[in-house]
Amino acid sequence: MIERPEVRLSMPARAEGVGVVRQALAGMADALAIDPGILADMKMAVTEACTNVVVHAYTDREDEGASGTLDVDLLADEAALTVAVRDEGSGLDSPGGKPALGLGLPLIAALSDEFEVRDRDGDGGTEVLMRFLYTREQDPAEAHPIGETGWEPPVDPE
């Protein structure tokens, strides 16, 4: 949770919300005149974090219709944009729905200059914090290559 976020978004954790977050982020990036390549990375990383909330956070809920919340905080400082994606779900180590490609967290690592995933104290749920520098000294995808996270492309049947 960001202490004094610049923008706070709150919505039900449903698939259609992910695009709302992504476009709000683009609106913020516009005002900050963020480099298009870095914005593309921000959009992807934030999308993956939000998708995880939609897909994994609330799978223990009996009632399919009622979904939990997806909360996003955006904060711009002089050097970087920080994004926090939060849910009130069952937490990282719960069964949490069927894994998809397993690319979400590796992509977040590869596209952000710093990131942290943690169980929230108190209410439960998960929080992903990501920081994106406006000016990069190194491509984070080289610093945290996806291949080194243990992730492998699904094997070719041939």
Added chain:
Amino acid sequence: MIERPEVRLSMPARAEGVGVVRQALAGMADALAIDPGILADMKMAVTEACTNVVVHAYTDREDEGASGTLDVDLLADEAALTVAVRDEGSGLDSPGGKPALGLGLPLIAALSDEFEVRDRDGDGGTEVLMRFLYTREQDPAEAHPIGETGWEPPVDPE
């Protein structure tokens, strides 16, 4: 204030926030496959309401740097998108900063199918509620022409 909004945005009432709201709205419209002409009207009306918060709501505050909040709720039902734009400022009848063109409220009236501007109970501040039908029977700009609001284009000096 919308009881159970689909998306709630909260940010300081600063000029750069208006684009964040507009783009989040565009993200929501994407998922709803809203007609581009109606989306253009939504964007303009919501922008005018947010701009009023930035320009007029907090002019009584001593401290220029510290701004109040701009809160926006979005709610989609089967027939329409409802948007509430809220501040905790000095209210509509306060001196409220120098009037600009005076086009904001007339534009909101002309671009939305229903709207309401009211002083908030309790905390103070203003709320603008706007409703946009997905399918229009009439162009709201014909139902509420700007000329009939008493607004006139500034007189040509010639």
Added chain:
Amino acid sequence: METNPIALDESEEGVVVVLVEGEHDIYTAPTLRERLEEALGRGGGVVVDLTGATFMDSSILGALLDARRRAQEAGTGFVVYVDADVEPGVQRILDITGLVPVLPVVNGRDDALAAVRETQDPPAAASPG
């Protein structure tokens, strides 16, 4: 890298073209006011190209109307133009505010340049008759 640039094009003889691209509102209105000021300061006519604008609100209209007033006071030509591909929202605000009588909006660059050069003709040149 500007997402919503406002640029001055000085390639035309005696006219400055102000190119407004992307989304413009209260956040970029001060920049537009500066650019318009700069363009008016050149002494020639001013043409504002809204063809590439994807959004504009009443703050932008306000900036355009103020510039137009100042241009008239200075006896300078001032014309706004769009073309057939203009974003529906941009055309919409021009249409429903009924501003065309006070803010001439023409179609296409050629007509805009012709219109501004016409206004620009110094009436003084015709006076010793």
Added chain:
Amino acid sequence: METNPIALDESEEGVVVVLVEGEHDIYTAPTLRERLEEALGRGGGVVVDLTGATFMDSSILGALLDARRRAQEAGTGFVVYVDADVEPGVQRILDITGLVPVLPVVNGRDDALAAVRETQDPPAAASPG
């Protein structure tokens, strides 16, 4: 009016082109899966055109990889293509995930059609040798 359309183009002989335009994520992934299913059901080769995609995430990659696997099981050609104008974000996810060995991505429609037709050649036709 679809902002983020996915369409089937069946104008090519023996190949269905799946055109993916706009932003695609978990919200549109089910639609993409349906369209890919439909395209694979035609029996010919399948080409996915990502040239007009402005955003795609891992849900979309997942849909493409599943379709590719099913195509291989059915002995059907399956190729993804972009071109030089592709959105940087779309190229980026293809690059950093190192998927190219399992998800062939070629440049431009012509190469894509050629590649898919090559895979498509039924190996059975060459077997009575």
